[in-house]
Amino acid sequence: MSERRLRARVTQEVAEVIATRRVGAYQHITLVAPGVAELARPGQFVALAVGGESSGTLLRRSFSIHKVSPSGTYGGTVEIVVSAVGVGTRWIVERVPHDTVDVVGPLGKAFPLPTEPVACVLVGGGYGSAPLFWLAAELRQRGCHVEMVLGAASEDRLFGVVEASHSCDGVTVTTDDGSAGQQGWVSDPLPGIIERTKAGVVYGCGPMGMLESITRVAQTHGAVAQVAVEESMACGVGVCMTCVMPVVGSDGRTRMLRSCVEGPVFRGDRVRWDAFDGGHARVPDDAVGAPKVGGH
Amino acid sequence: MVDLSVDLGGGHRLPNPLMTASGCAANGKELHRFFDVADLGAFVTKSVMADPRSGRGTPRMAETPSGMLNSIGLQGPGIEAFVDEDLPWLRSVGARVLPSIAGSSSTEYAHVAATLRASRAFDAVVGVEVNISCPNVANRGLVFACDPMASAKVIALVREQLPRDIPVFAKLSPDVTDITAIAAACVKAGADGLTMINTLLGMVIDTDRMRPQLGGVTGGLSGPGIRPVAVRAIWQVRQAMFEGRIPTVPILGVGGVRTGRDALELVAAGASAVQVGTAAFHDPSAPVRVLRELCELLEAKGFDRFTDAVAVAHGR
Numbered sequence: 040m041s042e043r044r045l046r047a048r049v050t051q052e053v054a055e056v057i058a059t060r061r062v063g064a065y066q067h068i069t070l071v072a073p074g075v076a077e078l079a080r081p082g083q084f085v086a087l088a089v090g091g092e093s094s095g096t097l098l099r100r101s102f103s104i105h106k107v108s109p110s111g112t113y114g115g116t117v118e119i120v121v122s123a124v125g126v127g128t129r130w131i132v133e134r135v136p137h138d139t140v141d142v143v144g145p146l147g148k149a150f151p152l153p154t155e156p157v158a159c160v161l162v163g164g165g166y167g168s169a170p171l172f173w174l175a176a177e178l179r180q181r182g183c184h185v186e187m188v189l190g191a192a193s194e195d196r197l198f199g200v201v202e203a204s205h206s207c208d209g210v211t212v213t214t215d216d217g218s219a220g221q222q223g224w225v226s227d228p229l230p231g232i233i234e235r236t237k238a239g240v241v242y243g244c245g246p247m248g249m250l251e252s253i254t255r256v257a258q259t260h261g262a263v264a265q266v267a268v269e270e271s272m273a274c275g276v277g278v279c280m281t282c283v284m285p286v287v288g289s290d291g292r293t294r295m296l297r298s299c300v301e302g303p304v305f306r307g308d309r310v311r312w313d314a315f316d317g318g319h320a321r322v323p324d325d326a327v328g329a330p331k332v333g334g335h
Numbered sequence: 336m337v338d339l340s341v342d343l344g345g346g347h348r349l350p351n352p353l354m355t356a357s358g359c360a361a362n363g364k365e366l367h368r369f370f371d372v373a374d375l376g377a378f379v380t381k382s383v384m385a386d387p388r389s390g391r392g393t394p395r396m397a398e399t400p401s402g403m404l405n406s407i408g409l410q411g412p413g414i415e416a417f418v419d420e421d422l423p424w425l426r427s428v429g430a431r432v433l434p435s436i437a438g439s440s441s442t443e444y445a446h447v448a449a450t451l452r453a454s455r456a457f458d459a460v461v462g463v464e465v466n467i468s469c470p471n472v473a474n475r476g477l478v479f480a481c482d483p484m485a486s487a488k489v490i491a492l493v494r495e496q497l498p499r500d501i502p503v504f505a506k507l508s509p510d511v512t513d514i515t516a517i518a519a520a521c522v523k524a525g526a527d528g529l530t531m532i533n534t535l536l537g538m539v540i541d542t543d544r545m546r547p548q549l550g551g552v553t554g555g556l557s558g559p560g561i562r563p564v565a566v567r568a569i570w571q572v573r574q575a576m577f578e579g580r581i582p583t584v585p586i587l588g589v590g591g592v593r594t595g596r597d598a599l600e601l602v603a604a605g606a607s608a609v610q611v612g613t614a615a616f617h618d619p620s621a622p623v624r625v626l627r628e629l630c631e632l633l634e635a636k637g638f639d640r641f642t643d644a645v646a647v648a649h650g651r
Binding site: 048088277282 | 368391392411613
């Protein structure tokens with residue numbers, strides 16, 4: 040099995056909840072999942088089964104990994120941040136210590152790290168910021184200057200403001216309603232921060248509209264955007280084909296790529312933002328194998 | 336130890352009756368990270384058509400009680416890429432492969448079958464499954480599987496393209512008035528077996544936005560919620576075989592199997608093999624887990640051979 044695990048770089052394990060606490064509008068959950076903890080990199084995610092073996096809620100729920108501690112007191116642990124919005128996430132936030140959850144992970148591609156110590160700006164929308172603190176620590180280890188921009192609709196929907204001040208060289212907070220930080224969107228202060236720090240990379244995690252705008256800002260100011268998308272997924276492991284989105288490949292052609300295995304991190308300028316509209320992503324007409332008139 | 340081996344035709348004896356279900360396991364590499372795909376009786380690949388296809392826009396998925404609705408639109412690499420990359424990979428890991436083929440015209444099915452036959456890794460193929468639940472462009476988009484004549488034409492053309500020792504399985508849709516009529520037409524046209532069932536056509540409305548939840552409006556319903564429909568369809572067709580209305584051929588049972596007990600249910604209704612589909616989305620190692628559970632159940636019930644349990648519920 041160890042040989043398979045090494046080759047696979049993914050594992051499935053029954054994880055015990057050892058801690059769970061409310062953080063603003065979210066629930067911060069710590070799971071004992073040594074296999075995942077050992078393999079995971081910042082930007083990867085885990086997929087949790089909902090409701091036990093005979094559950095009528097069949098599809099896994101995916102969460103980006105907030106933090107891993109491969110050799111903690113309880114064995115390796117994995118931390119996630121959950122926003123209870125539906126039946127599945129409600130079940131997950133109701134777990135109490137010593138309950139178990141079936142976890143598959145780590146899944147997806149991690150954030151690519153720069154080979155040179157360039158300045159980086161990390162942008163998180165709502166609890167989308169969850170994986171950024173771990174990323175910040177890795178970047179600073181490489182000598183990068185790291186600043187963070189955290190934005191949300193309101194103060195209770197921000198995640199990790201205090202943690203950001205420990206793990207970064209500068210933190211800017213924005214809220215739509217002005218209840219914390221400056222009123223506005225993360226894209227408002229971003230140009231000034233990129234210019235001031237001469238940032239080479241902007242990392243982003245949050246809703247699609249935000250990722251599109253930070254990609255545009257990064258491009259305008261000469262930085263590369265690396266964005267982690269939040270697409271709805273059924274399996275998380277690459278077999279169901281539901282989490283696709285149109286992305287331009289290195290050959291210049293657009294394909295419908297699975298965000299679970301080819302993502303969730305994509306270079307922002309490769310994503311076909313023009314295809315997204317009100318919760319839909321259509322297939323661009325120039326995509327490989329796009330439907331033809333009168334065809335499928 | 337229960338003898339799990341099955342012979343589904345063409346002299347290809349499979350070590351066990353467990354398979355993936357088409358479209359629920361991609362083409363093997365993803366699930367091979369969780370279990371050895373060569374441990375399955377056969378690996379059923381995602382339906383492949385002649386050309387590369389992007390599939391539909393999103394959302395492509397809606398969760399339903401004990402199941403899900405999907406509207407993928409047969410996204411795939413096309414048969415050329417399939418025979419150049421996917422099939423050789425499956426062969427390299429020792430998998431027995433049951434490719435699923437699709438088309439929007441009967442000639443497209445025949446072309447896909449012919450390309451498959453001519454491929455260098457064809458010796459890994461133990462049978463071909465024909466997904467006839469595709470819109471027929473020549474008949475206003477009515478799916479082939481809803482029309483006995485159109486189904487028969489596809490099966491006959493595919494049968495012609497493949498060697499006799501490669502059994503052809505017609506995958507039937509439950510969305511018909513009388514599934515035994517379609518089954519009979521397919522077997523008469525040369526199908527060596529039947530796969531039952533494909534998804535049921537369904538729809539979900541997003542009541543926040545007050546519009547269809549799927550980008551493709553309608554989708555295929557799958558998961559444990561549809562298992563009773565699969566059991567019924569398998570039962571009806573097996574019954575028709577017992578009554579001599581349809582020649583007796585193997586049935587590959589599929590639809591909502593999540594546990595060994597579920598698999599045994601389809602087997603007792605008349606399935607000679609079992610495919611695990613949507614359950615793999617919940618548990619990526621479900622196909623091998625179900626095999627293990629089925630084996631334990633058969634042993635506990637005193638069966639020496641898997642084949643003795645096939646259709647055992649008839650006449651009881």
